[in-house]
Amino acid sequence: MKIGFIGLGKLGLPIAEEVSKTFEVTGYDIRHIESEILKVSSDFKDVVTGKDIIFVAVQTPHDERYGGQKPSSHLEAKDFKYENVLLCLKEIQNYRSGKEEVVLISTVLPGTIRSKLSEVLPDLVYNPFLIAMGTEVWDFLNPEMVIIGTRNGDRAERLLDFYEQLLKTEIYRAEGTWEEAESIKVFYNTFISFKISLVNMIQDVSQNLGHMNVDVVTKALASSKMRLISEAYMKAGMGDGGPCHPRDNIALSFLSEKLELGYDLFGSISQSREGQAKNLAVTIKSYGQRVCILGKSYKPHTSLVDGSYSVLLQNYLEDMGAEVTFYDPKTGDNLMPESKVDVYLISFHESWVEDFEFQKGSIVVDPWRKFKPREGIEVVSYGNTRE
Numbered sequence: 001m002k003i004g005f006i007g008l009g010k011l012g013l014p015i016a017e018e019v020s021k022t023f024e025v026t027g028y029d030i031r032h033i034e035s036e037i038l039k040v041s042s043d044f045k046d047v048v049t050g051k052d053i054i055f056v057a058v059q060t061p062h063d064e065r066y067g068g069q070k071p072s073s074h075l076e077a078k079d080f081k082y083e084n085v086l087l088c089l090k091e092i093q094n095y096r097s098g099k100e101e102v103v104l105i106s107t108v109l110p111g112t113i114r115s116k117l118s119e120v121l122p123d124l125v126y127n128p129f130l131i132a133m134g135t136e137v138w139d140f141l142n143p144e145m146v147i148i149g150t151r152n153g154d155r156a157e158r159l160l161d162f163y164e165q166l167l168k169t170e171i172y173r174a175e176g177t178w179e180e181a182e183s184i185k186v187f188y189n190t191f192i193s194f195k196i197s198l199v200n201m202i203q204d205v206s207q208n209l210g211h212m213n214v215d216v217v218t219k220a221l222a223s224s225k226m227r228l229i230s231e232a233y234m235k236a237g238m239g240d241g242g243p244c245h246p247r248d249n250i251a252l253s254f255l256s257e258k259l260e261l262g263y264d265l266f267g268s269i270s271q272s273r274e275g276q277a278k279n280l281a282v283t284i285k286s287y288g289q290r291v292c293i294l295g296k297s298y299k300p301h302t303s304l305v306d307g308s309y310s311v312l313l314q315n316y317l318e319d320m321g322a323e324v325t326f327y328d329p330k331t332g333d334n335l336m337p338e339s340k341v342d343v344y345l346i347s348f349h350e351s352w353v354e355d356f357e358f359q360k361g362s363i364v365v366d367p368w369r370k371f372k373p374r375e376g377i378e379v380v381s382y383g384n385t386r387e
Contacts, residue, residue, distance in 0.1 A: 001162060002026075004047040004100075006088060007057030008033045008040065012105075014136045015057070015129070022166050026051070048095040053162055055127075056092075057105045058084045079109050082116055089120040101158045103127045107185060113178040118151070125149070125156045126178055128185040145172040149181025153386070177386065201256075201265050208259040236383055237368045238347050239273045241298035243306035246273065277309060280345075280367065281316035283382060287363045288342020291317055292335055294356065295347035296328040303330040310347045327356070346371055 001023050005016035008029040016027045017037040027033065027040045028047035034040065041047055048054055060080040066072050085106055092102055103125045104117070113126055126149035131139035146163050148156050153176045163171070174184055199218050206214040221228055240246065253267035284291055298308040305311055314324045325341075326333035329352055335341070343363045346353055349370055358364060360376040367382040 001052045001158075001165070002050060003162075004028070004051040004054040005038075005057065006044075006047055006054065006092075007059070007106075008035075008038075009057065009059065010133060011129070011131065011136060012055075012057035013038070015131075015140050016055075018137050018140060019166065023162075044091055045095050048092055048100065049097075051100050053101045053103055053158060054092060054096075055103050055105055056085065056088055058088045060085060060106045060108055080107065080112075082108070082112065085117065086120060089117060089124070093120060101125055101156065103156075103159060105129055107189075108182055110179050110182040110186065112182065113149070114151075118178075122151070124178075125159055126181045127156075127159060128181065130185070130188060141167065143167075143171055145174045145184075147174045147181050147184050149176055149178045151178060153177045153180070197265060201261070201263075204261050205255065205259060208261065235368070239276050239309045239312075241307045241309040241312075243298070243304065246270065246307045249273075274312070277312050278316050280365075280382065281313050281320060281322075283380075284313075284343055284345055284365050285317060285320045285322050287365065287380070289321070290323045290325075290340055290342045291345065292325045292327055292339070292341045292343075293345045293347055294327050294353055295350070296326040296331045296333050300348045300350050301330070303332075305331060310345075313345070313347075 003019060003023045003025045005012060005019070005025055005027045006029075008016060008027050008031075012029075013027070013033065013035065016025055017035060019025050020038045025038060026047050027035070027038050028042075028044055029040070032042075060082055061084075062080060063078060065075060066078065085104070085108075089102070096102070102121055102123070104113070105128055107128060108117075108126075113124060117124055126147075128147055129140060130143055130145070130147070148159060150156055155175065160173070174181070176184075199214070202217050203214040206212040206217070226232065249266045249270045253264050253270060256264045256266065293310045293313065296308060296310050297303055297305055298310075310326070314326075317324050325335055325339055327335045341359050341362050343365060344358060346364065346366045346368065349368060353371075358374065358377050363378045363380060364371060365380045365382055369381040369384050371379055371381075373379045
């Protein structure tokens with residue numbers, strides 16, 4: 001397998017050198033790069049012609065003010081810059097035969113490939129690496145996953161073969177559309193940022209409140225393998241509810257202000273929860289005026305409605321002019337026989353949901369993407385917009 005590697009910067013060079021130990025690799029960079037391991041060409045054509053896979057590791061920089069070394073949260077939010085990637089892809093098109101698999105590594109915002117880059121290279125494959133500076137090679141050879149995105153989520157067989165020969169171990173393959181792969185990459189990084197922000201907020205609380213060692217708290221949280229450090233709550237659906245979590249977020253927002261931390265992480269969480277409920281309500285209302293929510297309690301197998309996300313949705317829907325009813329055997333809410341329904345929302349899945357008699361011609365919105373289609377009704381899997 002012959003490999004071309006475009007972009008030999010802090011990330012590209014060590015990875016290209018490592019790959020060259022297994023495959024025949026030709027590297028290229030606009031700067032003069034020397035390597036005792038890697039063949040580096042000064043001719044762009046050399047890195048494209050006759051190659052099986054061409055990796056593109058060209059930078060997608062931000063304005064230098066957004067590097068993180070100076071305050072920037074007060075500045076206008078900006079996307080990455082894609083000019084260098086676009087120029088590189090156009091140059092590749094000048095020399096490729098069409099048989100090469102062109103693979104982009106560079107970080108891009110979700111939606112970028114389809115809206116900006118695919119016009120130049122319609123068959124582009126997205127394969128961002130999850131590696132950190134200083135441990136580039138180890139991270140590359142020991143990845144948590146291999147992320148691969150294509151236009152319609154089709155398999156990139158040649159790239160998969162590349163990894164099978166290189167890594168020689170079974171690695172989780174996250175394969176999907178361009179948008180799914182783009183999202184995995186950036187949300188992986190920001191998930192880390194969120195965890196760091198959370199533990200450092202606990203540190204600030206410890207410092208300002210007194211009588212408290214942050215390490216005692218974070219060690220206890222890190223040992224919670226059932227819900228916190230696990231797959232729990234990693235299935236998108238209805239928002240956080242119940243008699244505790246929403247109130248706790250509001251109370252911590254109050255504590256942030258009281259201790260003068262200078263930021264409000266949990267106020268943002270509360271705003272996100274309500275904004276997500278409003279977005280879902282807008283979608284539901286777009287399918288009809290008369291809405292029935294299946295499940296009124298805040299979670300399955302209980303009659304408690306304290307902090308119920310379904311009731312929160314009811315508020316938004318009624319503000320939009322919708323007529324809202326509930327059906328939930330646990331809370332005693334029964335849909336009257338004469339009630340006409342345009343759209344149903346499945347707030348959670350219990351056995352009675354599968355047995356429920358939906359009115360013919362109605363629409364079922366399922367934010368859990370589990371409900372099986374039935375004759376005479378349309379199912380909308382909220383959160384799945386694949387064609």
